[in-house]
Amino acid sequence: MNEKKIYHLSYVSTGCDSLKYEDIKSILESSNKNNAEIEITGILVYCNKHFFQIIEGDKADVLELFEKIAIDRRHDNLIKIQEAERDVRQFNNWSMAFKSYNKELSSLDNFNLEQFYSYINEQIKKSENDVSLKVLADFFDLNG
Numbered sequence: 266m267n268e269k270k271i272y273h274l275s276y277v278s279t280g281c282d283s284l285k286y287e288d289i290k291s292i293l294e295s296s297n298k299n300n301a302e303i304e305i306t307g308i309l310v311y312c313n314k315h316f317f318q319i320i321e322g323d324k325a326d327v328l329e330l331f332e333k334i335a336i337d338r339r340h341d342n343l344i345k346i347q348e349a350e351r352d353v354r355q356f357n358n359w360s361m362a363f364k365s366y367n368k369e370l371s372s373l374d375n376f377n378l379e380q381f382y383s384y385i386n387e388q389i390k391k392s393e394n395d396v397s398l399k400v401l402a403d404f405f406d407l408n409g
């Protein structure tokens with residue numbers, strides 16, 4: 266049987282100047298609701314005004330979601346990092362995992378720092394030379 270591949274897309278972007286706690290809260294609420302409906306999983310990291318996100322799922326759904334995210338005015342300077350087809354998901358337990366390096370947003374985190382660190386390291390070991398995970402690792406090396 267031909268198992269369907271998982272489409273993986275990652276990018277970085279910069280939050281708009283007026284970005285507030287409520288904006289991130291609302292982004293996460295939409296993500297959790299919408300992503301669960303179309304079986305999208307992934308992670309969103311927020312640090313010093315920058316976002317890093319991985320979205321994974323059916324190719325058409327990932328691309329459609331990315332188009333929607335790309336025109337969202339709560340961020341700009343969006344730079345795609347990686348698009349790839351995978352056999353397995355990296356974040357299959359989360360509609361959208363969230364890790365923030367800003368203290369005032371920590372109540373929205375669904376990873377504590379230690380869990381995050383060990384989970385990402387585990388994923389890095391499983392998939393060597395994965396560009397998206399390298400960027401994630403850089404985020405926590407710089408900020409952890």
Ligand SMILES: Cc1cc2nc3c(=O)[nH]c(=O)nc-3n(C[C@H](O)[C@H](O)[C@H](O)COP(=O)(O)O)c2cc1C
Nearest residue numbers: 292295296299300316318330333334337339340361
């Ligand atoms: C950095 C960033 C990440 C986002 N990630 C997602 C996401 O994973 N899923 C999602 O549905 N919307 C995401 N959004 C929000 C979408 O751009 C859009 O506002 C939302 O999907 C609209 O859905 P709603 O009408 O149900 O709120 C993100 C927005 C930003 C700025």
